[in-house]
Amino acid sequence: MTAEAEVSRPDLAALTGVRSGKGSYYRAYVRSDERLQRAVRAMDTISRGVVRTIEGPRGLLEQVVAAAAAHLDAEWALLALADGKLLGARPRFLALEQGGVPLDDDAELPGSVHRELGAIRAGLAVRSRDDSRWVRVPMMLDGQAIGCLAGFHGLAAGPEPGDLAVLRILANQAAVALHTSEEYQVGLTMRRRAQQLYDQATAQARDLENRTSELHAAERRLVLASQRELVDAERHRIARELHDSVTQYVLSAGMAVEVARGEAEALAQGSIQERLRVAKGLTQEAVDQLRRAIYALHRAHSDTLSPLPDLLREVAEHHRPQLDVQVRVCGTVTVLPSDADHEIARAVGEALFNAALHARASRAVVRLSYRPDRLLVTVADDGVGDPAELGRRLRLERGRPTDGRHRGLVNIESRITDLGGAIAFRRARIGGVRVEMRVPLPLPPGRPAVIERLVEPLETEAAR
Structure with missing residues (x-):
């Protein structure tokens, strides 16, 4: 090879x-x-x-x-x-x-x-x-x-x-x-532990949320109790002033009218006597109204302030001897500050007083309508009032000096405008006038509070 x-x-x-x-x-x-x-x-x-x-x-x-x-x-x-x-x-x-x-x-x-x-x-x-x-x-x-x-x-x-x-x-x-x-x-293991910690944290967060809600509720109750104490003190002060001063003046005026009636009767002055008789009746009615107001101011109240629907029912109850009042509530009740509730209730009370005294109404309907962006409060009566005349009188009252007389419409308007709202007068379906009070929701900030206005006179007097 x-x-x-x-x-x-x-x-x-x-x-x-x-x-x-x-x-x-x-x-x-x-x-x-x-x-x-x-x-x-x-x-x-x-x-x-x-x-x-x-x-x-x-x-x-x-x-x-x-x-x-x-x-x-x-x-x-x-x-x-x-x-x-x-x-x-x-x-x-x-x-x-x-x-x-x-x-x-x-x-x-x-x-x-x-x-x-x-x-x-x-x-x-x-x-x-x-x-x-x-x-x-x-x-x-x-x-x-x-x-x-x-x-x-x-x-x-x-x-x-x-x-x-x-x-x-x-x-x-x-x-x-x-x-x-x-x-x-x-x-x-770490994931299970993390899940356990997350569940514990979630449970603690829920517990803290519940406790925070309870603390806020307790805080609101304390604020309401403090406001109630201030309001009650002011109510009693006003009641004492009404009893000790205003009522005495009205009684004295009634006595003077009665004396004048006797003298007019002796002089056979029939027209003057009739006018004095009317004045005597008005004086007596004023005394009755003052006594009812004093009784209402001295009434005992619950530990917490009432919501607006309950306040309106209480106001309606005060006017029922002279006026058949119905209160109707529409929508979901929105919680308002207590001073706003009282301002609206007092404005409704003023409107009912005007309906009974000036419009000679026998029936009134108070409607409280809660809407997403506003609160609408109406007071309708079956009296003889005229919406146009009421608007004219309101414009006149705005220009008068603040002497406390004939300012019911201005008082209603000022209470509502302080809350950022407005009022209007329209013809009511039951024959008389419907007073509309529109208040925006939520309420604008920076409103004057009723508690501050109530306490201010006390501070002024103490300063003197």
Whole structure:
């Protein structure tokens, strides 16, 4: 054979990885091919396990144990963590019998497998005896052994370095999966704890909100009680002044009228006597009105201020001896400051007084309508009043000096305009006049408060 033929002859050792000087190299080639095929199958098994990681780490670990068992032709394959390593990882071990299903319960393991599991848990990375069929390779993570992958092999010639390399690859894949499992368990624990803290914070926020509402309600009750105390004190003061001064003057005027009537009768002045008789009647009616006002000012009240509908019913009750008054409420009642409620109630009382005294009405309807942007209060009567005449009188009263006489319409208007509202006079459906009082909602800021106006005279008198 020539040199060129020697050079062109194929090198079987280079192709198969088997070197032999005899014709028996084929058996070695077959064993090498079988090992290669087992390694490929093991890699294929682990690749299928990797794509199942979305199901959790257990699927990958089961694939690792199955691949190790198939590669070693093992009766049993075992994957376990050492005690104290990756405490949050689950499962802590998996054992697989040939043709069986993975187990993670110590009680289901035979004695030899249980002893091997104990050795791995104790931290023994490799076996000390060479005559055993157990093959053990460590699982490494960050340069430290955290457990082992072991198998009770059924190979005829025993595992070779290439087999151990495949097992180490499988073991390291299992180590990464177990580390991921621990991180997942830690994250799950933290998530549960965060959810618990969130639930506790939410419950505390609700509790604080309830307590804040209770505190605000208590604060409102205290403010109302303070306002009630001031209002009651002022009511009693006004009642004393009415009783001690105004009522006495009216009684004195009545007595003077009565004396003048006697003198007119003696002089046979019939027209003057009739006028004096009318004056006497008006004086007596004024005295009755003053006594009713004094009685109302001295009446005991509840601990909290009444809402506007109740105040209007109370005002209507005061006028019922002379006037049949009905109170109607429409819409959802909006809570207003107590001074605003009293201003509106006093304006309604003034309108009812005018209807009874000047319009000679026998019936009146008070309607309270709550709307989203305003409050509409109307007082309609069946008297003889004229809306145009009332508008003219209001314009005249605005220009008169403040002497306290004939200023009922101006008083109504001033109470409503202080709240940012306006009044109007229209013809009522029941025949008389309808006084309309429109108040915007919410009330504008910076209004003069009735409590301030009530307290101011007391401070002025104290200053004197």
